[in-house]
Amino acid sequence: MALIVQKYGGTSVANVEKIRHVANIIANHKKDGDDVVAVVSAMAGETDRLVKLASSIMDPPDERELDVITSSGEQVSSGLLALRLKAQGHDSVSYQGHQIRILTDSVYSKAKIKNIDANNIKKALSIGKVVVVAGFQGVDDDGNVTTLGRGGSDLTAVALASVLGADSCELYKDDVDGIYTADPGICTKARKIMKVSYEEMLELASLGSKVLQARAVEFAKKYKVKLHVRPTAKPKAEGTWVVEEEEAMDSMENILISGVTYDKNQAKITVTQVPDQPGIAAKLFSPLADKGINIDMIVQNISSDGLTDMTFTVPKSDFKQSIKITKEIAKKLGAREVVSDDKISKVSIVGVGMKTHSGVAQQMFNTFAKEGINIMMISTSEIKISCVIEQKYTELAVRSLHDSFKLGKKHGK
Amino acid sequence: MALIVQKYGGTSVANVEKIRHVANIIANHKKDGDDVVAVVSAMAGETDRLVKLASSIMDPPDERELDVITSSGEQVSSGLLALRLKAQGHDSVSYQGHQIRILTDSVYSKAKIKNIDANNIKKALSIGKVVVVAGFQGVDDDGNVTTLGRGGSDLTAVALASVLGADSCELYKDDVDGIYTADPGICTKARKIMKVSYEEMLELASLGSKVLQARAVEFAKKYKVKLHVRPTAKPKAEGTWVVEEEEAMDSMENILISGVTYDKNQAKITVTQVPDQPGIAAKLFSPLADKGINIDMIVQNISSDGLTDMTFTVPKSDFKQSIKITKEIAKKLGAREVVSDDKISKVSIVGVGMKTHSGVAQQMFNTFAKEGINIMMISTSEIKISCVIEQKYTELAVRSLHDSFKLGKKHGK
Numbered sequence: 001m002a003l004i005v006q007k008y009g010g011t012s013v014a015n016v017e018k019i020r021h022v023a024n025i026i027a028n029h030k031k032d033g034d035d036v037v038a039v040v041s042a043m044a045g046e047t048d049r050l051v052k053l054a055s056s057i058m059d060p061p062d063e064r065e066l067d068v069i070t071s072s073g074e075q076v077s078s079g080l081l082a083l084r085l086k087a088q089g090h091d092s093v094s095y096q097g098h099q100i101r102i103l104t105d106s107v108y109s110k111a112k113i114k115n116i117d118a119n120n121i122k123k124a125l126s127i128g129k130v131v132v133v134a135g136f137q138g139v140d141d142d143g144n145v146t147t148l149g150r151g152g153s154d155l156t157a158v159a160l161a162s163v164l165g166a167d168s169c170e171l172y173k174d175d176v177d178g179i180y181t182a183d184p185g186i187c188t189k190a191r192k193i194m195k196v197s198y199e200e201m202l203e204l205a206s207l208g209s210k211v212l213q214a215r216a217v218e219f220a221k222k223y224k225v226k227l228h229v230r231p232t233a234k235p236k237a238e239g240t241w242v243v244e245e246e247e248a249m250d251s252m253e254n255i256l257i258s259g260v261t262y263d264k265n266q267a268k269i270t271v272t273q274v275p276d277q278p279g280i281a282a283k284l285f286s287p288l289a290d291k292g293i294n295i296d297m298i299v300q301n302i303s304s305d306g307l308t309d310m311t312f313t314v315p316k317s318d319f320k321q322s323i324k325i326t327k328e329i330a331k332k333l334g335a336r337e338v339v340s341d342d343k344i345s346k347v348s349i350v351g352v353g354m355k356t357h358s359g360v361a362q363q364m365f366n367t368f369a370k371e372g373i374n375i376m377m378i379s380t381s382e383i384k385i386s387c388v389i390e391q392k393y394t395e396l397a398v399r400s401l402h403d404s405f406k407l408g409k410k411h412g413k
Numbered sequence: 414m415a416l417i418v419q420k421y422g423g424t425s426v427a428n429v430e431k432i433r434h435v436a437n438i439i440a441n442h443k444k445d446g447d448d449v450v451a452v453v454s455a456m457a458g459e460t461d462r463l464v465k466l467a468s469s470i471m472d473p474p475d476e477r478e479l480d481v482i483t484s485s486g487e488q489v490s491s492g493l494l495a496l497r498l499k500a501q502g503h504d505s506v507s508y509q510g511h512q513i514r515i516l517t518d519s520v521y522s523k524a525k526i527k528n529i530d531a532n533n534i535k536k537a538l539s540i541g542k543v544v545v546v547a548g549f550q551g552v553d554d555d556g557n558v559t560t561l562g563r564g565g566s567d568l569t570a571v572a573l574a575s576v577l578g579a580d581s582c583e584l585y586k587d588d589v590d591g592i593y594t595a596d597p598g599i600c601t602k603a604r605k606i607m608k609v610s611y612e613e614m615l616e617l618a619s620l621g622s623k624v625l626q627a628r629a630v631e632f633a634k635k636y637k638v639k640l641h642v643r644p645t646a647k648p649k650a651e652g653t654w655v656v657e658e659e660e661a662m663d664s665m666e667n668i669l670i671s672g673v674t675y676d677k678n679q680a681k682i683t684v685t686q687v688p689d690q691p692g693i694a695a696k697l698f699s700p701l702a703d704k705g706i707n708i709d710m711i712v713q714n715i716s717s718d719g720l721t722d723m724t725f726t727v728p729k730s731d732f733k734q735s736i737k738i739t740k741e742i743a744k745k746l747g748a749r750e751v752v753s754d755d756k757i758s759k760v761s762i763v764g765v766g767m768k769t770h771s772g773v774a775q776q777m778f779n780t781f782a783k784e785g786i787n788i789m790m791i792s793t794s795e796i797k798i799s800c801v802i803e804q805k806y807t808e809l810a811v812r813s814l815h816d817s818f819k820l821g822k823k824h825g826k
Contacts (some may be wrong), residue, residue: 083474
């Protein structure tokens with residue numbers, strides 16, 4: 001008998017039929033003797049509809065009121081799932097953020113959870129109820145409604161699992177059945193990963209495998225909540241476990257790297273021949289940061305004749321504004337020129353295994369060289385190596401790395 | 414400078430355009446120096462949509478969860494109106510039932526208000542904010558979401574006006590511009606009443622002029638909250654004031670009766686030749702009451718030979734079930750037979766003036782006699798006389814009474 005926190009996304013509760021399916025999954029767990037807390041997102045499309053409605057009245061909408069409006073989506077879906085469970089004979093109760101007091105700070109639309117009072121939930125579980133919690137929402141100290149940001153229901157589920165000391169936190173997905181070694185859309189040999197560490201998952205998530213909210217994974221890592229990414233359509237199938245590094249390494253498969261990801265949503269800007277003085281980076285990047293532009297990779301070439309080239313990437317959506325700002329600063333700094341390119345792609349390999357294995361970077365570069373793919377920028381971390389390449393080579397790069405690191409078959413078997 | 418509580422129904426906030434119009438009405442009051450608390454219903458159609466959705470999952474839906482689901486409608490509209498006010502430069506804040514703690518009992522879907530903590534509202538008003546309150550909803554002692562029943566937003570507004578000591582409670586209506594002396598649809602001479610007493614309004618409301626929720630009027634009467642029923646479309650026009658009897662009488666117009674109403678939704682059942690023994694009424698009506706059937710009028714004829722005829726009316730929707738139950742009891746009681754008729758109509762005249770004037774009933778009966786309308790049942794109260802007649806004469810009856818009591822022109826002028 002286990003206590004399981006489950007999270008169902010918007011597509012999983014999109015209509016009456018799908019809500020019934022979710023209730024069946026929960027009913028099966030109950031039959032197995034498990035206690036279940038189910039966290040739900042708003043029915044698919046509902047949050048978008050509400051944001052659009054609000055924006056048609058005030059653009060951008062006041063964030064306090066926007067949170068009041070959007071949180072209604074989870075209120076409805078949580079009530080509906082509780083109804084469905086009751087209709088099937090499983091006593092159930094829904095809770096909103098203000099009822100179990102999911103206490104957050106007051107940063108509307110991206111609030112952080114400070115505390116959860118799990119007493120009501122524990123009481124309900126102790127008398128056999130299935131507890132359905134509205135995801136995404138909380139309240140601040142003054143009782144104002146807050147929301148946790150897009151994908152916030154993942155965070156609600158992980159936080160609840162932590163507070164309740166749940167045995168696991170299952171994240172049911174409608175569009176994927178787990179985490180893959182690469183995007184199956186471009187790499188037919190991509191294989192579902194059985195276990196991955198929190199750190200790897202974070203790198204995989206932020207690099208484009210948008211399966212889990214990064215903050216939820218960070219939270220899970222901090223409080224050691226075991227995550228299980230599972231397909232809603234096949235609720236008995238094992239998905240991917242996201243666990244601590246040691247446990248992830250235990251499974252014989254994680255010898256070197258876990259996956260290959262790519263990101264086509266970056267653009268690259270280079271400022272050439274900047275006078276290489278202390279503080280030059282601050283001068284260049286502060287105005288961009290002030291505008292909320294998120295700079296990802298930064299590469300500075302070795303200085304020659306007191307001049308240096310500075311290259312960095314920004315999200316494509318901020319590309320034009322970034323060029324404008326950069327040109328202004330470049331002029332002030334006495335740089336030669338600003339060149340830019342938005343036909344790029346960032347391809348990365350991720351794996352805790354590379355901590356203890358040398359030669360991984362070399363193998364990546366060799367693979368690109370063999371395919372004639374030119375590397376424009378390189379950035380490395382403990383468990384990740386990223387290369388910026390010409391966008392047209394993205395699929396080729398992913399496939400060849402996948403082959404080179406033998407991700408298509410289970411290692412050690 | 415006054416403090417005004419305003420209530421806007423679902424049709425008044427049905428879309429972005431109408432919400433803008435409501436914001437303009439409020440803005441004009443602010444310009445005049447008034448403080449405003451606005452109570453809103455869900456956007457027109459939204460509550461029905463949510464009830465339908467819930468019922469498609471569980472029928473009838475569990476009431477706790479239904480309240481969670483339906484209350485989301487007011488949550489959205491309150492947020493939208495606050496947004497619109499902000500967009501127009503008026504600082505505003507929305508409050509849900511759990512935020513100002515509209516404390517109710519735990520009778521889901523028809524909860525009664527026990528207490529309201531008005532501190533948050535007072536604070537917000539004191540710094541110039543327009544306060545928008547989600548109508549219809551509250552929370553019980555355990556923080557469960559409750560709703561006040563259909564038309565419950567009227568009650569929210571009246572209760573808030575009472576707690577805040579507001580100068581008046583304005584109830585904006587989209588479909589009517591006040592209370593009329595008769596249904597304008599069948600009586601072209603019907604005239605808007607300037608002032609009416611709570612008692613009269615209650616009789617007018619329950620008799621079919623479904624303009625205000627009866628509980629809201631009762632609440633207003635108890636706490637002496639002045640109501641002002643006004644048209645949303647013409648916000649500067651005076652509507653109808655619902656006030657204390659003395660004040661209503663002050664206005665020279667209320668000499669005799671205030672209005673003529675009718676109700677076509679009743680049906681009539683007669684049990685003939687029932688042995689006239691003590692306890693016969695209890696035996697007859699208890700089984701009907703047990704089924705939740707609401708008996709309206711009861712008439713018992715004078716007994717002859719120890720036998721009596723008993724006639725009563727029930728809502729048309731309960732007609733068939735009532736006949737079935739009545740036949741069973743009639744048999745047990747040894748009555749002769751059960752005859753029924755659903756082609757009836759109840760026509761009533763209402764007015765505090767009849768308390769002090771005799772001859773009102775007579776004038777009513779004479780009017781019917783002159784028109785050849787047969788009276789089947791009669792029932793009287795202090796301020797109301799109702800007659801059951803053949804349904805086909807309804808319009809004729811209303812018009813002739815309206816003429817007879819000279820409701821078409823202002824009295825004393």
